Amino acid sequence: MSFHKNRMLIIPAVDIKDGKCVQLVQGKPGTEQVVLDDPAGVARNWESLGAETVHVVDLDGALGLEKNTGILKEIIDEVSVPLQIGGGIRSKEYAGKLLDMGFERVILGTMAIENPEVVEELAAEYGSERIMVSLDSRDSRVVIRGWTEKVPFTAEEMARKLKARGAGSILFTNVDFEGLLSGFDLKPVTELVDAVDIPVIYSGGVSSLDDIGMLQGTGVRGVVIGSAIYRGLIDFTEALKYQDIE
Incomplete structure (x- = not known):
């Protein structure tokens, strides 16, 4: 599934x-605010409510622990919309394994920045549309390693x-606002959208329908x-009513 220009x-x-299934404040372990027992059921519920894509993050993977493979397979088996996954994808082999498992798109963070040739190799093998790169920004600089x-x-x-x-x-995350539910600054995401001609997905600090409405004008x-x-x-x-951009 590719992203559409007017959506x-x-x-x-x-x-x-x-x-x-958990939610952390600014990605910090120990700050769990929501804990639900059945991640596959949660993903299935979002699909039933109309989600056209689900964003899966393996937080244990982000800490270097590969222990949720069974749950990831369960999500793939139970959800029929495209799934994108990030969190601790530290090797080309693991990225390939996730794509072969059935994820539509892998999200590469630290590895892409430190070893950009891996992006090239995966894109050549699986197609660019299946390779998303995560850029996390704090104080106007990209941050890596969680x-x-x-x-x-x-x-x-x-x-x-x-690119x-x-x-x-x-995938652009403004870490300054992630998980704080306090809104965000539009300038960094607008500058990023203007800088490249590939789709930019925004994450971080979205806490109201007004925030979503503001993002509609950014591209x-x-x-x-x-x-x-x-x-x-x-x-x-x-x-979901905000999906179609006027």
Whole structure:
């Protein structure tokens, strides 16, 4: 499934930790605010409400632990809309395994930035549209390794480099606002959309329907929503009304 020019997909996030669906504040372990027992059931529920894509994050994978494979397979078996997955994809082999398993798209973070040739190799093998690169920005610089380490590039600079290597889309997270439910700054995402001609998906700090409405004017092709839909701040079915950009 490719992203459409006149649509901004509303994409629910299913974050998995210790076999459960959780939501963390700014990605920090120990800040769980929502804990649900059945990640596959949660993903299935979002599909039944109208989600056209589900965003899966393996938080244990992000910490270097590969222990949720059974749950990931369960989600693939039970959900029929396209699934994209990120979190701890540290090798080309593991990325390939996830794509072969049935995920529509893998989201590469630290590995893509440190070893951009892997993006090139995966894009050549599976097609650019199945390779999404995650650019997490803090204080206008890209951060890696679970947001603990800064690299000397802006998101726009890094997006251009990785698009040239074959990345088919960008997931942009403004870490300054992630999980805080406090809104966000439109300027960084607008600059990124203007910098590259591949789809940009936004994540981080979306906490109201007004926030989604603001993003409509930026040119992003999708918005990932986590905490706000789990805590009832955004009614997911209402959010879906924003998918078609006027």
